[in-house]
Amino acid sequence: MAKLTINNMPVEVEEGTTILQAAKKIDINIPTLCYMQNFEPIGACRVCLVEVEGMRDPVASCSTPAAEGMKVHTNSRSARDARKMVVELLLSEHQGDCQLCDRNEDCELQRLARDLGIKLIRYEGEKSRRIVDESTPALVRDSAKCIGCRRCVTACNLVQGIGSLFPQGRGFKTYIGPAFGNPLNSVTCVQCGQCAAICPVGAISEKDQIDDVWRALDDPSKFVIVQTAPAIRAALGECFDYKPGTIVTGKMVTALRKIGFDAVFDTNFTADLTIIEEGTELLSRLKKALVDKDKNVALPMFTSCSPGWINYAEAFFPDILPNISTCKSPQQMFGAVAKTYYAEKIGRKPEDIVVVSVMPCTAKKYEAQRPEMNSSGYQDVDIVLTTRELGRMIRQAGLDFDQLEDGAMDSPLGISSGAADIFGNTGGVMEAALRTVYEIVTGQDFPFPKLHVTPIAGLEGVKEASVKIETTVPEWAFLKGVEVKVAVAHGLSNAKKLIEKIKAGEASYHFIEVMCCPGGCIGGGGQPRQTNDEVRNARISALYREDEGKKLRKSHQNPDIKKLYDEFLKTPLGEKSHQLLHTHYHAKKKV
Amino acid sequence: MKDGKCTCACNENVSESELFERLDKVLLEYQDKPGGLIPILQYAQAIFGFLPENVLKYVSTKLNKSYSEVAGVVSFYSFFSTHPRGKYLIRVCLGTACYVRGGKEILDAVKKELKIEVGETTPDRLFSLEIGRCFGACGLAPVLLINENVHRRAKPSKIAEILGAYKGGTGDEQ
Missing domain, CATH: 1.10.10 (Arc Repressor Mutant, subunit A)
Known part of the structure; x- marks a missing residue:
């Protein structure tokens, strides 16, 4: 233990604790920019400088260990001046067209300048070089706004293990981006947007498609419908300064209706549908393996809801593509069902229907424009907005979010179970699947307290659980006595660890859920900034509350799903399902 | 190796x-x-x-x-090049000692003689031009390196002659 004082207040911390962490312990806030929770500090930005008595120069508190007897001042003249100078230097390079930037009023650099009371930038000189990269469907990068903090590099290399972004060159000309400053589509990028979610300034953002939505809404010949992913309701409030973890489903529905959508639906509906299709697929794979003794059955089966994960598997683990469920993601299933089943119901042609989706995810923008995603003959999903874009759109529409009454989703694609709500968090898809598969196989109630499979909940990177099948209905008798083993990973580095463990024969499972982003979709690349573990936990508990508050909590009990099969699809994994709800994957070369 | x-x-x-x-x-x-x-x-x-x-x-x-x-x-690292280099790589030192003793003028003279900029290669692929940051020969400043050969106390007026020898194939003997 080390005893020290910070601003004359005594604090005792364990060896190896940094000054920044020690200060936090006694509620002293030191501003930071490059610092990232859960990762080794890199000390790149120097914004967290503090004064330590006896040291000649201010030190970076994020990377200086607190030591016995240290006297730290975070708010002395010299500490404040040092930080101010650092931020002034950052501002002198930064091409800040703040009023035109989508980070206006949501920018950490702007906030720092305000908090430090900067009124004048004393330094003049060269500005950062501007390269605007719009080469991918999901992301836009503007190097002129980049302040070189390297948070995106950490997100891309360490959180996700992709490595599309890396510092290029040296000194003032250092450019954070793909190899040799080439566009992002020249290297492997899964489009997860974790770089955009962590960027403190407007250097990396989602590709804004709000105008495309307004254009569709303005076109009288179009019937424009919207679907919202489970994770949106737990985060959209943050765009309007609500506390993380505030559920705003009702206000969101009203806002969408007031914006002018012809029908407001729920991706949750097709999350329930996914459970039926994917659950049936799992059971049929198990049957082929256990009863037919088919050696070519690919097990374990992986979930397929997360487009960043699909992009990752296609490039990094093409050999496991047969193991990934052929189910389209709920977003894509929704588009396919909307332009066929629903189109028929309302007597519209698929080409007149515009499907807009609101997703916590940037990779969904990529997924929507995959050429194979056009089951009705037209693109399943036309436009994808992130949670942040919806927040901006609500402002553009002049709506006072706080004053909106609660609305309810339209029918028939708006009814969903609580199992669908938890699709938005790590472990949720697996839990939802287990609730349904268990009941189909055993004919008995799912035996977990509050229906939660706690071993696979929470922010641990890789989680596992098993469910013993004690009794079965006659159809699934072959599963009697089988211990169904499942695993859950979130964040692609964790997914990699899990896959490598399986490949090395150190673990074996029947079913695996992978979500690309840490925490699952609630921590997606399109969610309000900034997402840290406290925010992730708050959003996750919000979804569990939403789930627990529903009477309908199991996908197979959703009456509108039953109706969809009776009236249209007929049977899970049937011909229509295959045509509309399933897809295939392509191995890609990793760069 | x-x-x-x-x-x-x-x-x-x-x-x-x-x-x-x-x-x-x-x-x-x-x-x-x-x-x-x-x-x-x-x-x-x-x-x-x-x-x-x-x-x-x-x-x-x-x-x-x-x-x-x-x-x-x-x-x-400036040592690495992603472009083909000429037969002779000229590196003009612009470290502190060479700079104050006229390294910049040496560089200008080489540019003028070969009609290329830093980072470029002559069309005949004979010469490439780079700048260096100290070769540890400060006492001999200003210095330019042509492949492994150190040309010490260089003068702008001698550049044409030095390069001419390489063009004529006798550069390595200098």
Whole structure:
């Protein structure tokens, strides 16, 4: 233990604790920019400088260990001046067209300048070089706004293990981006947007498609419908300064209706549908393996809801593509069902229907424009907005979010179970699947307290659980006595660890859920900034509350799903399902 | 390599696949060593004369590193070049001592004589021009290096003569 004082207040911390962490312990806030929770500090930005008595120069508190007897001042003249100078230097390079930037009023650099009371930038000189990269469907990068903090590099290399972004060159000309400053589509990028979610300034953002939505809404010949992913309701409030973890489903529905959508639906509906299709697929794979003794059955089966994960598997683990469920993601299933089943119901042609989706995810923008995603003959999903874009759109529409009454989703694609709500968090898809598969196989109630499979909940990177099948209905008798083993990973580095463990024969499972982003979709690349573990936990508990508050909590009990099969699809994994709800994957070369 | 022999291909006629075989030997020696990337890139540059894209992508695949990371290292060090270099690489020192003793004028004279800028190669592929940051010969400033030859106390007026000798094939004897 080390005893020290910070601003004359005594604090005792364990060896190896940094000054920044020690200060936090006694509620002293030191501003930071490059610092990232859960990762080794890199000390790149120097914004967290503090004064330590006896040291000649201010030190970076994020990377200086607190030591016995240290006297730290975070708010002395010299500490404040040092930080101010650092931020002034950052501002002198930064091409800040703040009023035109989508980070206006949501920018950490702007906030720092305000908090430090900067009124004048004393330094003049060269500005950062501007390269605007719009080469991918999901992301836009503007190097002129980049302040070189390297948070995106950490997100891309360490959180996700992709490595599309890396510092290029040296000194003032250092450019954070793909190899040799080439566009992002020249290297492997899964489009997860974790770089955009962590960027403190407007250097990396989602590709804004709000105008495309307004254009569709303005076109009288179009019937424009919207679907919202489970994770949106737990985060959209943050765009309007609500506390993380505030559920705003009702206000969101009203806002969408007031914006002018012809029908407001729920991706949750097709999350329930996914459970039926994917659950049936799992059971049929198990049957082929256990009863037919088919050696070519690919097990374990992986979930397929997360487009960043699909992009990752296609490039990094093409050999496991047969193991990934052929189910389209709920977003894509929704588009396919909307332009066929629903189109028929309302007597519209698929080409007149515009499907807009609101997703916590940037990779969904990529997924929507995959050429194979056009089951009705037209693109399943036309436009994808992130949670942040919806927040901006609500402002553009002049709506006072706080004053909106609660609305309810339209029918028939708006009814969903609580199992669908938890699709938005790590472990949720697996839990939802287990609730349904268990009941189909055993004919008995799912035996977990509050229906939660706690071993696979929470922010641990890789989680596992098993469910013993004690009794079965006659159809699934072959599963009697089988211990169904499942695993859950979130964040692609964790997914990699899990896959490598399986490949090395150190673990074996029947079913695996992978979500690309840490925490699952609630921590997606399109969610309000900034997402840290406290925010992730708050959003996750919000979804569990939403789930627990529903009477309908199991996908197979959703009456509108039953109706969809009776009236249209007929049977899970049937011909229509295959045509509309399933897809295939392509191995890609990793760069 | 181990015996100190240069594997540079500039004077021999060898196929690309043979060059890759040489690179494979380097990779075998270094790919599992921590910090192996930089020596691998140094040898790769010696083998191929420069670091072409396909070589860098090959190295990144073999080392299980992203192409962006490998490119980040290559673009950080001025020693590495992603463009073919001339037979003679001229490096004019602009370190402190050389700079104050007229290194900049030497550089200008070379540029004028060869009609190329820093980072470029003459159309006849004879000369490439780079700047250096101290070769540890400050007492001899200003210095320029042409391949391994150190030209000390250089004068702008002598540049044409020095380069002329290389053009005539007797440069190495200077």
